[in-house]
Amino acid sequence: MITIQSDIKQFRGTHYELGYRQGEELKNSPILKTRHKYWKLKRPRFHIDIPEAKSAIMHFAPKIWDEFEGIADGSKQPLENVLRDFGGYRMEPERSGCSVFVQDEFLVRNYDFQPATYDGRYMVYQPTDSGHAVIGPSSRVTGRMDGMNEHGLAIGYNFTHRKKTKDGFVCYMISRMILELCENVDQAVQLLKEIPHRNAFSYILLDQTGTHYIIEASPRDVTVRQASECTNHFVTQEKENRHHIKESQARLEKINKLKPSMLTPEKAFETFDAKDKGIFSDNYKSWSGTIHTSLYQPRELKAWISLGGNQQPEIFDFQKWLTGIDFQDSTLTGKLETDIPTANMER
Template sequence: MQKVYSDIMTFRGSHFDLGVETGKWMKQTRLLQNREKEWKKRLPRFDIDVNETYEIFQTYAPQIWEELIGMREVLEIPIRQIVFNFAHYRFTPIKKDSGCTVFLGNDYLVRNYDYHPATYDGRYLLYQPYDGGLAQIGPTSRITGRMDGLNSAGLAMGYNFMHRKKPSNGFVCYMIGRLILELCKDTDEAIRLLKELPHRSSFSYIVMDKNLNHAIVEVSPRDISVRYDRTCTNHFKLLTHENRNYTKESKERLGRTLKQTNIHMDKAKAFELFNNPSYEIYSKLFSSWSGTIHTSLYQPETMQAWLALGENGVPIQIDFARWLEGNELDMTTIEGVIDTDIQFASK
């Protein structure tokens, strides 16, 4: 077992200033050095275009481009390196298969984020922008992205990997997650945005809003479909022609989730179900890029966010509504244990 921790960062201000603060945080970590090591181990199978990436951000979220420029000011690295590492708009996939399981209870979204610890930022961010876009809470992914979270309109989001066959030019999953939280107030708006965005690879995006409307949006670079049930693992139910050849483990994990959940399940019990390995939804396959790094839960009606790192954790519980009202947090880190010696990207 390894003790792990994630920094909690809060910020109110412009996106450029958030980029500056993020750059300062990064300079205190080993994140950039570790990313360079990872790229040396596995050559990236994609290209970038700085000008085209700039234009796409001007179309969808110009304020996030300003965040990138703020990071560049502090890190003092070329704009191409900033775009390569943090813009997450790509032209062909580098990641291996990953897991993740999501369940939508009556009034909450709970999910396991399953992936490789060496890719994990180790940063939990509460951000309230003053220059456009919705405030957000949740763990960051690749610095500027989100793998799950909740915004100030009460929209919760998580995503699950499906496959990376036949990729196309477009945003990758963690920037799409960020754009949903940044731009969408409810489930319908999230569906409309997902239909408009260019997608790099195939994922399911799971959303629930403050009115408890919910959807699982199955997306590939070629197609999109929407279903309204409450569980999702790592295979499509509607876009079945897009599925990987091997979906046995995903279907078995879905079966275990369906067997042990119901719409009226108490949120604390649901969190335990996902975070305790004995229920066989939590995964320890870290070296195979599908170990559970965190369990998160969001309640859109009450604006509560829970998070536990690793297994059998007591989740931190944050009242996002209170923070939005100006009440500061009394915590700066989240701690937990995971059954691997692989370290987070920032450590």
Template sequence: MQDVKSDIMTHRGSHFDLGVKTAQWMQQTPLLKNREQEWRKRMPRFDINIKETYNIFQLYAPHIWEEIMGMQEVLNLPTRQMLLNFAHYRFTPLKNSGCTVFLGNDYMVRNYDYHPATYDARYLLFQPNDGGLAQIGPTSRVTGRMDGMNEAGLVMAYNFMHRKHPGDGFVCYMIGRLVLEYCKDVPEAIQLLKSLPHRSSFSYIVMDKNLNHAIVEVTPRAIDVRYDKTCTNHFKLLTHENRNYTKESSDRLDRLIAHSPEQFSKYDAFKLFNNPNNEIYSKLFNSWSGTIHTSVYEPQSMSAWIALGENNQPTRFNFQHWLDGQSLELQNFTGHIDTELTFATY
């Protein structure tokens, strides 16, 4: 068991300036060095095309391109290397991963399961002044988001399905960022997800301030939408796209359903997800599917909770108060994870 910590960053201003601030934060951590070591261990199985990536960002996310340029201003890296690490758009290493999501009456709870060495350990509150929606949540691969909420009250999380037969397109954490950056409600999120080019197969779970919700099943070849409250790591509609082995995902879904009655409070849901004894929280870190954090989002009250590791008390944020101009004094939050594997920023 080791103590772990996530930094909290706040920024009000332009995407370019956020990129500058993010790069300065990175320079205080071994994140980029660790990332370069990972690329040496496993060569990328995709291409980087600078011109086409620029064009696709101008079409879908010009503000995020400015953020990457702000980072480059500080890091002084070649554009190809910036795109490899931060653009998350792939042309043309298969690991298993988990993640579990439950949609309550007025909240979303999720466990983020993956490998600690990929984890930024940075929680960001960002209020742009040059376009795009303000967001709160943990960052993934610096510019991406694995879950979060925006100023319109739209909540997003995703669950891995598989990486068989990948396509040219954005990877999951950049797609999560695009949903939060540009969509105000569930219909807009579905429309955007249908229009984007997707690299791999994931389910994107969304809930908005009106408590509409949807689970959008996506592959590079197809997309379908179901209106359900639970999601693990297998498709229910695009079943022909599932992996050959889905028993662990199905069993975890059965445990979740068995433990979650119709009137299930957000506090009970958090405890269910965050306690390893319930077998929804996972300790399979060496298999790239250990639970790193548990998140809860309340779109109507604009509140966000997060806890690192197991059996932890969540850190809570009133996002609306911060949007209204209140400062945030908290600089980090901590937890305990039962593995010797370390975060990318350690």
């Protein structure tokens, strides 16, 4: 068992300023060292074409390009390296688990993955140049694993497969773009239909009206369905599924069985975070162990999170933060049943 930590990063300013601050922090951080070590062990299965990446990003979210340039300047790294490590375009995300349950008033999810990829950065950012304020854990620094914006739009995503990839954006950058650019579920669905997808993922959306959808997005099609639970296989695009989805189906059945007992945020969070309910997973070496449990309440603008299992959540009042009052805590801590350190821990 190891103790892990997530640093709470709070920032108000332009995207370039945010990027520069992050670049300075990354310069001597284990995160950058971990990414560089990773590429020494595993050659990238993609090529970074800076003009192509810039054109794609500028078309949808030009201010995020400013953030990349800020990271490059702050970290003293070539822009090509920044795009390779943190760009979210033409990247190859690893396989993972994840479970989501959504009701009219909340969205809860388990983020299941391999700890070595976990940033350990909980980002709260209010842009002063363009875009909506967002709260949620980061992925590859610039992306978001899940989150909620100032309008109460919340999102989580679930992996389906990496086969038959095409040029496009990956899940954590798509999540970031949706939160910064969209005010409600309808706008998010429209963006998901327009944006090019690198891999196949489900995106689960909820807004302040209680409207919620599951969007199955692959490089070939984007379909919308209405349900309250989602794991790691498609329901409408069945041909996109992997051959072996029994574990994903079993988790979905477990959520359905437990649904009547998860009608409040407290009970839903407790159920997802409990190690004895069948949703939480300790399978870290197989890229599907639960690292954090998060819950979002769009109407109250509150964000819950805990690291590891059987934990009490930290609850952030995002509405209060938006008035200019910073959170007092600087870190989150938790324990995982593994010896694999997270990306922000010294090896």
